[in-house]
Amino acid sequence: MQTTTLSIDGMHCQGCVQIVQNVIEQQAGVKGVSVSLDAKQARIAHDANQVSPETLAKAVRDAGYPAEPA
Numbered sequence: 001m002q003t004t005t006l007s008i009d010g011m012h013c014q015g016c017v018q019i020v021q022n023v024i025e026q027q028a029g030v031k032g033v034s035v036s037l038d039a040k041q042a043r044i045a046h047d048a049n050q051v052s053p054e055t056l057a058k059a060v061r062d063a064g065y066p067a068e069p070a
Contacts, residue, residue, distance in 0.1 A: 001031065002048040005070040006057055011037055016065070023063045027051050041070060 011017055017035045024033045024042060029050025035042045044056055053069040060067035 001045055002053075004044045004046065004053040004056060006042045006044065006053070006060060006067045007070045008035075008040055008042055008060055009066040011035075011040060011065060013037070019063060020060055020065055023059050024056060027056060027059055030056075042067075 008020060011020060014037065017037050020042060021033055021035045024030055024035075024044055027046070029047035030044060031047070032045040033042055042060070046056070057067040057069055
């Protein structure tokens with residue numbers, strides 16, 4: 001199990017947080033996710049053999065929120 005932190009821009013409300021959380025939860029190998037609007041970050045517990053930090057960041061970017069591994 002690996003924990004990845006993503007820095008995420010563009011979240012303005014709890015609706016944005018929910019969208020980001022849903023996108024991350026849909027990725028293969030994700031076991032848990034916590035998204036913070038205040039910190040502009042997501043902490044993700046995932047299986048490193050199934051999904052990489054960059055793949056997680058790309059999924060968030062594809063949803064319209066600039067994201068990079070922190």
